[in-house]
Amino acid sequence: MMTLPSRHQSRAILIGTSEYKHDSMHDLPAVANNLIALQEAFCDRKVWGLPPQHCRLIEEPATLPAMLVPLREAAGEAEDTLLVYYAGHGLIDTEGELHLSLTDTNSDPSYLPYTAVPYSQIRRAVLSSPAARRVVILDTCFSGRALGAMSSTDSVLQGVVDITGTVILTASPKTQAASAPMGAHFTAFTAELLEVLLNGISGQPQHLSIKAIYRHIHAKLKAAGRPLPQILNSNTAEELSLAINRAFRSHPKPENPAAKKSPPETPPGYGAIAGIELGALFPDRRALHDAKVHRPLEAGICGSRAKGGAESIVLSGGYKDDTDYGDVIIYTGHGGQASNGAHIADQDPNSTGNSALIASRITQIPVRVIRGAQAKTPFSPPIGYSYDGLFRVADYWTEPGKDGFLIIRFRLEGIEQLESVTNTPxxxxxxxxxxxxxxxxxxxxxxxxxxxxxxxxxxxxxxxxxxxxxxxxxxxxxxxxxxxxxxxxxxxxxxxxxxxxxxxxxxxxxxxxxxxxxxxxxxxxxxxxxxxxxxxxxxxxxxxxxxxxxxxxxxxxxxxxx
Structure with a gap:
């Protein structure tokens, strides 16, 4: 089974021109939506997980350098996979060459070499990349067609396919207009691409190949009576896995139990407790209290605003809105609950625990995090409670909880993990x-x-x-x-x-x-x-x-x- 391209050795460059200054060029507002949604999808760890700095947006480029310089930089950095996406007007000059439009493009074919980007320049940048595999996706349009119509040609792309390990997806054949329905949030082709990335394909393996993605989009557009996309590739590049299949179902792996530690007596306070190692296990809340790791026997938040913030928190599954990503935790504030765990009122920011965590956001004093087995996340201990290190409160906000009442949410980030990322060479x-x-x-x-x-x-x-x-x-x-x-x-x-x-x-x-x-x-x-x-x-x-x-x-x- 093929694995996903390396998140850190791959690059994606998403280019789009939605607004045009020349009277002959109509705006394509759906293109701007395409870019933002694709970046969010490619950066989602449930899809591909590219770090945002490796998935760049080039919005509304006005000049050739504005488009080509970032593309050349990304091409030079990519070692595993280079993905290039363009959406906007595609225009053919007097020599029959495809040009990608800029905000200042003049649709007159004789002006295209001076006001648009020749596709040969894109090809040159792609060819220069040391990446083992290259993916080019074009959702382009021709000017002069009816408002809302988009076109692309595959004949002008034939010269690119000679690049080893390259696959090209186009929104339509050379003889048809690709669809950009007036008023639609996305263009038709990119809408189907996003549908696959975000929802997956039933019956397909854990990782989706470009071929599987293409076939699914082709079938969906055909059923809808839309123009059909085309695919060109060399050296089985179409077999490249591009995304995690979110429709794939598998059995979770069993968790590994951690070794039990005996906590010594230490004084209360902020920060790490002397003698308590990361991952130390405690059988119950009394043991946490006795070790001064988390002093309250029931409350999930220890500390106060007056002292400078929260000393420690416990994730024990008491709030259904909690989300645990490991070194990032989305923690639900205290209060507003009935005895059965359902929220029956808005949470109060003035309650002791909530105001303590808000103060921690301002003071940035570190907070000890303890996880309980009751939370039943991949990071919870198999039994009892585990001390899982120091976190900082990076953000807080309000939102309706799953029961409809306002809750306060806190984003906590592991301090050691953040330092290691900051120093990543x-x-x-x-x-x-x-x-x-x-x-x-x-x-x-x-x-x-x-x-x-x-x-x-x-x-x-x-x-x-x-x-x-x-x-x-x-x-x-x-x-x-x-x-x-x-x-x-x-x-x-x-x-x-x-x-x-x-x-x-x-x-x-x-x-x-x-x-x-x-x-x-x-x-x-x-x-x-x-x-x-x-x-x-x-x-x-x-x-x-x-x-x-x-x-x-x-x-x-x-x-x-x-």
Whole structure:
């Protein structure tokens, strides 16, 4: 059975042009949606699991270098697999060569060599890659056709197939228009591709090959009366596994029991407890209490806001909304439950445990994490309780729980794991900034947004200047990059802020409404309009996500002081 391409030795470059300046070119709003959804899918560990820094978006390229330079960089970095995706208008010049459109493209065939990207340039970049396997996916259109019609040609791609280990998927044959239905969220071809990536194919093995994906999409589009995609490949490249089959069912592996440790007496407090090793097992809550690892005999959160935050938490299966990823934990706050475990009220941020964890987000004092066998996750001990190390509270937000009432959610990240990721030699620190395990922010993209605003905060219009005349600003993502939010690292999900307003947005004290007014969530009162550069477009879906995860019904009841 073929395995997935290496997550760390593979690269994906997703290119799309949805907006056009020339009158002869109509916009393709579905293309922008294609890019964001594909990046989220390829970065999902249940699909492929590419680190975000290895799955780059090239949105609305205006010039040849804007498209080709990032492509060439990705091609040079890829060792296992290189995947190149393009969606937008595809145009044929006077010589019959396919050109991929830019935002400034003029559809006149005689202007294409100067205003669009010849496919031969894409081929050259793909050919230069040391990657063992290359995948090119084209969902392209021709101008001059009816609004909503897309076209692609496979005849102009024949010259690419001579690259060993290359497979090419096109949205349609050369004689038909591929479908981009007016008003649809995605183009027809990419919609089916996403359907396969996110839901899998029943009856197929654990890993889906490109051939299996192609055949499934072909059958679905044929049944829908859509134009049929084409596949071209060399050296059985189509057998490459591209995604985990989410429709595959298998039996879980048995867990390995851990060795039992005898905990010595230690004083209470924050951080690691002397003499308690990582993975130490405890038979019951009394043993945790006696060892001062987790002092309460019943409460799941130990600590208080007044002392600086939570000392320790226990994951014991008491809250159905908890999610455990191992070194990342999505922990549900305390309260609002009936004796049977069902939520019967909104959780209160002022309760001792919840306010302690909120304080930990601000103070960044580490929190001890203990897992109980009752949680029944792959990371739970077989019996009793296990001490599983120090975590930091990286984020918190509100959302409706499974019973419909508002709950407070906390994202905790393992400190040792974060340090190992930060020091990973394969990650260029001058290019990528770690924000969570396996998740990195593109420093160059962040810097581009800051320069667009000359390092001025989009709320207060103040730029912080240091000695020597340097300016400092921070970028904030409305939809956080890490799990469970998995927001995209794109300008439409970002704002440029001073440190004060960055913290207020991060804590949810400030949000934006749909007209981009800055709202004080503690009072519900607008305080100012967000300053917006004409070249910076913000996606309201990400704004709404941030606003909805910091529900004012809870925030207005909480005193953030001290």
């Amino acid at each position: 394969s990650i260029a620190p001058d290019r990528w900034s770690p924000v969570a395990r396996g998740v990195f922010q593109d420093r160059q993209l962040s810097e581009r947004l800051k320069k667009l605003y000359d390092y001025e905060c989009q709320v207060c219009r103040i730029a912080i200047e240091t000695m020597g005349g340097m300016r400092h600003a921070e970028t904030f993502h409305f939809r956080s990059l890490g799990a469970p939010h998995k927001g995209p690292d794109i300008l439409a999900n970002m704002v440029c802020l001073c440190p004060n307003h960055h913290m207020l947005f991060e804590l949810g004290t400030l949000t934006l409404d749909d007209t981009l007014r800055v709202i004080d969530q503690s009072t519900g009162v607008p305080i100012t309009d967000l300053h917006l550069h004409r070249r910076h477009k913000i996606d309201l879906e990400h704004v709404k996500y941030h606003r909805n995860t910091h529900d004012p019904r809870l925030l207005r009841r909480h005193d953030f002081a001290g």
